[in-house]
Amino acid sequence: MKCEKESQVVHAVRSRAWSSSLLNHVGTCTACAETKLVAEALTSLAAIQLTENPAPPAAQVWSRTQFCERYAGRRRTEQYLSPAIMAVAAAYVMSFMIWSASRVLPSFHNVVRSGFDETTDLVVWGAVVSLLLVVGSASILYMRVGRLSRR
Amino acid sequence: MDEQAFNALYAATAGSLWSYVARVSGSPDIADDVLQEAYYRFLSSKRRDLDTVNAKPYLFRIATNLMHDRWRRSHERGWVDYLEMGIDENPDSGIDVRRVMLQLKPRARELLWLAYVEGMTHREIAVATGLNTMSVRILLLRARRKAALLLGQKGKRQ
Numbered sequence: 001m002k003c004e005k006e007s008q009v010v011h012a013v014r015s016r017a018w019s020s021s022l023l024n025h026v027g028t029c030t031a032c033a034e035t036k037l038v039a040e041a042l043t044s045l046a047a048i049q050l051t052e053n054p055a056p057p058a059a060q061v062w063s064r065t066q067f068c069e070r071y072a073g074r075r076r077t078e079q080y081l082s083p084a085i086m087a088v089a090a091a092y093v094m095s096f097m098i099w100s101a102s103r104v105l106p107s108f109h110n111v112v113r114s115g116f117d118e119t120t121d122l123v124v125w126g127a128v129v130s131l132l133l134v135v136g137s138a139s140i141l142y143m144r145v146g147r148l149s150r151r
Numbered sequence: 152m153d154e155q156a157f158n159a160l161y162a163a164t165a166g167s168l169w170s171y172v173a174r175v176s177g178s179p180d181i182a183d184d185v186l187q188e189a190y191y192r193f194l195s196s197k198r199r200d201l202d203t204v205n206a207k208p209y210l211f212r213i214a215t216n217l218m219h220d221r222w223r224r225s226h227e228r229g230w231v232d233y234l235e236m237g238i239d240e241n242p243d244s245g246i247d248v249r250r251v252m253l254q255l256k257p258r259a260r261e262l263l264w265l266a267y268v269e270g271m272t273h274r275e276i277a278v279a280t281g282l283n284t285m286s287v288r289i290l291l292l293r294a295r296r297k298a299a300l301l302l303g304q305k306g307k308r309q
Binding site: 002007013014035037038041042043044045046055056061062064065068069 | 161
């Protein structure tokens, strides 16, 4: 059930400007009578609500929006940066391992051939400790980056 | 968009947008959250430089989508159970309109509010809700009938 004058009824309810012909029509048309009943109820509710519960101040919404924007920007930057950081860390670990292998292997060879002496012992342990330090640092860096990008 | 332009847009749209969300969700807290998120998404979008007339339906669309997301998340908990705003009387007819609104489905509340309070056309409502114009017409007719029935029953009881 639909009437072509429904939009006029809604307009009249919102503007409170009724023509006598429209009022007469509402008296005879069920669809327009329903529209008038519902529209009047809702517009009265809207009027109460605007005085009771105003929207938050514009400055508050603006500042929160700016904060969210900055935070989102930082997250985007971190997301771009984290693969680069990981690549640099991986390259560093790889090159250190290659370098240490070239230093440590001859020492191991010496150890196997002639047993421990003071010099080889120091080189082997130094290389192992350095490797542990690098792997530990890379792990901490990895966890830190992962935590930042999950936030 | 700078702060001055935002203030102008906010002054022209925030009141009606907040009322819409508060009335459809039944909660002023949800209205505050959705309003904040809607303006944030609007300002982050490519359409942030739209003028007020064109920005308004887009803001309503964002707010409607955000409400639907919340509705889906809290469906089991019962979307229509929010009665934080209390119940008061319509000064003209003594009818408890708020309670009637909460007896309607959220989609029906959206459509009725946009059509009768915001005065939007079916096409504008379609933009704001993501429905097609024909669906808006049918669903609005059903919603109006249901609301009129409930308001009529309340009126007779009083």
